[in-house]
Every structure is written in structure tokens, then in C-alpha cells.
Amino acid sequence: MHRLLEDPWVAARIDDALAPYAGTVSDQEFEWMREQLAETLAADPAAARALRRAAPRQVDRSGEVLSEGSGDPGDQADDHDGRATG
Amino acid sequence: MGESGRQGHAATAPPGRDAAERDRLAREGIALGAVVARRLARKFGGHVSVDDLRSLGNSALPEIVDTWDPSRGTFEAYASQRLTWAMRDGVRRETHGRSAAARARALLASDRVSRAYAADADEPGTTAEAHVGALDQLLRAHAGAMALAFMTADPEAEEVEDPEQRLVTLERRRVVRAAIAALGERERALIERHYFGGEQFDAIAADLGVTKSWASRLHARALAALGPALAELRDR
Numbered sequence: 001m002h003r004l005l006e007d008p009w010v011a012a013r014i015d016d017a018l019a020p021y022a023g024t025v026s027d028q029e030f031e032w033m034r035e036q037l038a039e040t041l042a043a044d045p046a047a048a049r050a051l052r053r054a055a056p057r058q059v060d061r062s063g064e065v066l067s068e069g070s071g072d073p074g075d076q077a078d079d080h081d082g083r084a085t086g
Numbered sequence: 087m088g089e090s091g092r093q094g095h096a097a098t099a100p101p102g103r104d105a106a107e108r109d110r111l112a113r114e115g116i117a118l119g120a121v122v123a124r125r126l127a128r129k130f131g132g133h134v135s136v137d138d139l140r141s142l143g144n145s146a147l148p149e150i151v152d153t154w155d156p157s158r159g160t161f162e163a164y165a166s167q168r169l170t171w172a173m174r175d176g177v178r179r180e181t182h183g184r185s186a187a188a189r190a191r192a193l194l195a196s197d198r199v200s201r202a203y204a205a206d207a208d209e210p211g212t213t214a215e216a217h218v219g220a221l222d223q224l225l226r227a228h229a230g231a232m233a234l235a236f237m238t239a240d241p242e243a244e245e246v247e248d249p250e251q252r253l254v255t256l257e258r259r260r261v262v263r264a265a266i267a268a269l270g271e272r273e274r275a276l277i278e279r280h281y282f283g284g285e286q287f288d289a290i291a292a293d294l295g296v297t298k299s300w301a302s303r304l305h306a307r308a309l310a311a312l313g314p315a316l317a318e319l320r321d322r
Binding site: 013014016017018019020021024025026029032033036037039040041044045046047050051053054056 | 129188189192193196200203204206210211214217218220221222224225226228229232233236237258261262312313314316317
């Protein structure tokens with residue numbers, strides 16, 4: 001499974017986009033599309049940027065909001081497959 | 087001409103590239119092709135071998151070497167992109183089994199959405215809701231692109247022999263056509279002619295009197311609307 005899909009928030013956004021196609025493509029095709037959407041968020045510059053902006057900021061135990069680029073899903077996008085996403 | 091031959095630089099070689107330079111670029115291209123082939127083979131889920139993909143890439147290399155223009159970017163970036171297109175287009179044309187061909191077509195459709203977003207001015211929203219809305223729209227466009235490629239698979243062209251599978255494929259086409267009918271006039275024409283009629287994107291754009299980049303935006307918008315249109319059809 002693509003590592004971005006391990007993030008429940010990202011997985012929910014992807015699943016929401018795919019929901020209308022459940023049953024109209026085969027199970028294998030559906031699962032493949034799910035992986036490809038995650039890969040698009042990881043490798044496509046415009047998609048990675050959209051993810052970085054939209055993903056909820058993480059909050060540490062002190063309640064402090066962590067700065068952008070400190071562990072949000074967009075960072076996972078940046079280092080997936082070793083490719084920078086701009 | 088395939089997808090690989092329609093994008094990027096001008097189709098003529100910049101003057102002054104000698105044989106030694108061409109050989110050096112070809113060697114670099116072969117090494118890049120191996121990397122691209124391994125990545126695509128994973129995407130195709132084992133339906134196409136790395137060797138087949140490398141072969142498709144190598145066939146495209148002479149043109150890639152000839153058409154690279156150093157003033158417009160590195161050879162690595164240009165060749166990687168062109169090799170990717172050449173391999174995907176080759177798989178689509180040579181149909182290494184239905185699944186691989188459909189996946190290649192889905193990846194090409196998703197690539198077109200990526201190019202539309204890359205060409206658009208970056209105008210971020212100012213609220214968290216706007217950012218999430220933009221992300222959802224982008225995901226819906228990519229999802230629609232891939233799903234449409236699967237759902238418009240022609241059972242004849244895809245050599246579907248199983249009668250039950252043929253019926254499923256035909257039913258998919260009927261449902262998606264009904265959803266497309268709900269789109270705006272130009273979006274509908276673009277989607278119908280490209281996915282069902284097999285017409286080249288550039289030709290349809292010219293016919294509709296819009297630029298290629300504007301057609302790409304229409305395409306992305308139509309695909310983002312396709313999922314909700316399908317869902318609405320189901321809910322009736």
C-alpha cells in the first residue's frame with residue numbers, strides 16, 4: 001500500500017474522489033486507481049502543493065501548531081520514491 | 087503520431103549536435119529508460135515486463151535525442167518525460183493484454199489532467215475550506231480521468247473474449263455515456279469525441295475553436311464533474 005494511504009485524512013480524500021466509481025470499474029482497477037491517486041499526490045508538483053495546503057496541520061502535545069513542512073502529508077509526498085515534488 | 091511524439095520541444099534537431107554528442111545522449115537515454123521502465127512496470131502491476139518497456143523506450147530514443155533543445159531544460163528531465171510517454175503510448179498501442187492497455191490509457195488521461203493543472207496559474211484560496219476544496223477537485227479530476235479510461239474500453243479493441251465480461255464492459259460504456267450527457271456542451275463534445283471516438287485532443291480543440299491548453303482545462307473540469315454526475319445517476 002502507498003504510504004500516503006496510511007494517513008487516514010489523505011485516504012479519506014482519495015476514497016471520496018473514487019466513491020462514485022465503485023462498482024463501475026473492477027475491484028482491481030479500483031484499487032489500482034486508489035494507489036495511483038496517492039502516487040499523484042506524491043509525485044505530481046501541483047497535486048503535492050494542493051495536498052500541502054489542504055492537509056490539516058499537526059498539533060503537538062503542547063497544543064502548538066507545527067510549522068508547514070514539519071511532518072504533514074505533503075512531506076511524505078516530497079520524499080516518496082526519493083523524488084522532490086516542488 | 088503517438089502521445090510521445092506530440093509534446094514538448096520542436097520536432098527538429100538543434101543545429102550543431104555531432105555524432106559523439108548524439109552517442110553520449112543515447113547512452114544517457116538508455117540508462118534513464120531502464121529507470122523509467124522499472125517504475126512503470128511497477129505501475130502496471132506486473133502486466134508488462136521491464137524489458138518490453140525498455141524496448142519501447144529505446145525505440146523512441148533517436149527522436150528524443152534529435153528533438154532535445156538544451157535551452158528548454160536538461161536532457162534528463164526531457165528524456166524521462168518523453169520516455170514515459172513513449173512507453174505508455176507503446177503499451178496502449180500494442181495492448182499487452184487488456185489490463186495493461188487500459189492502465190496505460192488511464193495513466194495518459196491522468197497525465198493530461200496534470201498538465202492542465204501545471205499550466206494553470208497558481209491561485210491558492212485563502213481559507214482552509216478553499217484549500218480542501220481545491221484538493222478534492224484535483225483528486226476528482228484525476229479519478230475521473232482514470233475511471234473514464236477504464237469505462238470507455240472498447241471490448242472489440244481490447245479483445246475481451248469472455249461474453250460476461252463483454253456485457254459488463256458494454257454496460258459501463260452505456261452508464262458513462264449517460265453521465266457525460268449531463269456535462270456542458272463543449273465538455274461533452276470533448277469527452278465523447280476523445281474517449282469514445284478516439285479523436286486526437288488537438289484536433290478536437292481546433293474544431294471547438296479553443297486552444298489546446300484551454301481544452302485541457304475543459305477536460306479537467308469535465309472529469310471532475312463526472313463522478314458527481316455518475317453518483318446522481320445512481321441515486322435516481
